[in-house]
Amino acid sequence: MPELPEVETVVRDLRKAGLEGRCIRDVRVRWSRLIAGCSPKSFAARIKYQTIQEITRRGKYIIFQLSGGETILVHLRMTGQFTLKAPATTRERHEHLVLSLDNGQELRYRDTRKFGRWHLTRHPEQILQKLGPEPLGRAFRLSQFTAHLATHRRLLKPLLLDQAFLAGLGNIYTDEALWEARLHPRRRAETLNQAEARSLFLAIRKILKRGIRYAGTSLGSGKSNFSGLKGRRGRHQEFLRVYQQTGEPCSRCGSLIRRLKIGQRSTHICPTCQMDR
Numbered sequence: 001m002p003e004l005p006e007v008e009t010v011v012r013d014l015r016k017a018g019l020e021g022r023c024i025r026d027v028r029v030r031w032s033r034l035i036a037g038c039s040p041k042s043f044a045a046r047i048k049y050q051t052i053q054e055i056t057r058r059g060k061y062i063i064f065q066l067s068g069g070e071t072i073l074v075h076l077r078m079t080g081q082f083t084l085k086a087p088a089t090t091r092e093r094h095e096h097l098v099l100s101l102d103n104g105q106e107l108r109y110r111d112t113r114k115f116g117r118w119h120l121t122r123h124p125e126q127i128l129q130k131l132g133p134e135p136l137g138r139a140f141r142l143s144q145f146t147a148h149l150a151t152h153r154r155l156l157k158p159l160l161l162d163q164a165f166l167a168g169l170g171n172i173y174t175d176e177a178l179w180e181a182r183l184h185p186r187r188r189a190e191t192l193n194q195a196e197a198r199s200l201f202l203a204i205r206k207i208l209k210r211g212i213r214y215a216g217t218s219l220g221s222g223k224s225n226f227s228g229l230k231g232r233r234g235r236h237q238e239f240l241r242v243y244q245q246t247g248e249p250c251s252r253c254g255s256l257i258r259r260l261k262i263g264q265r266s267t268h269i270c271p272t273c274q275m276d277r
């Protein structure tokens with residue numbers, strides 16, 4: 001499932017491919033429930049002949065700012081993917097939406113599991129303001145994070161996954177950040193001391209930056225696994241220390257990595273480095 005580094009990779013790929021400044025000439029929606037909040041017909045009418053001015057990211061949302069004041073917010077959920085193709089290229093089974101661009105290319109959205117959603121709105125803040133701080137943003141400060149942790153009487157793992165607490169983390173990067181900070185995922189947020197909060201703050205930023213540097217995590221070899229715009233797989237899976245490393249030795253202490261369930265989610269820890277206190 002794409003998390004902040006994967007979504008950031010897609011946004012950078014879309015920009016690099018020159019999509020900013022392109023005009024949308026035609027829109028085909030082949031699976032109506034992909035569009036949230038309006039009918040596919042209205043969606044198509046509202047974005048046709050609009051220019052994509054800017055492509056950015058907030059949390060796990062991809063933001064297409066259009067010239068007419070509308071904004072498209074795309075959430076990839078489990079298996080959403082973008083590809084850029086020539087119109088003559090045969091349509092794949094799971095390509096649910098096609099934007100024809102003024103440079104003759106087609107931006108296609110593919111989603112095998114169909115959990116992804118496209119929102120079209122004039123008020124993107126109504127959705128985005130529900131998100132917590134951006135962990136790699138300049139406004140994300142240690143003092144604020146520490147204070148925030150102290151007011152949440154919750155277990156670290158579900159708290160870090162909560163997009164209203166912090167935007168962008170999912171299962172992979174949460175497990176990796178907790179290992180990096182030597183914190184057990186069942187620790188209660190309000191029990192962290194200053195040094196532990198600082199370790200976690202630094203770990204989250206370090207792990208997310210590493211994920212972006214290696215263009216995201218692509219697990220498995222199936223077509224629905226994460227890949228960038230041109231089908232390029234991420235390389236961050238080579239750097240995972242605990243996520244899906246059950247039974248492997250911890251790279252820090254040699255103890256075997258364990259898998260546990262916390263709040264229905266698979267969680268991976270080193271039982272020695274991450275003591276349950």
Ligand SMILES: [Zn+2]
Nearest residue numbers: 250253270273
């Ligand atoms: Zn260890």
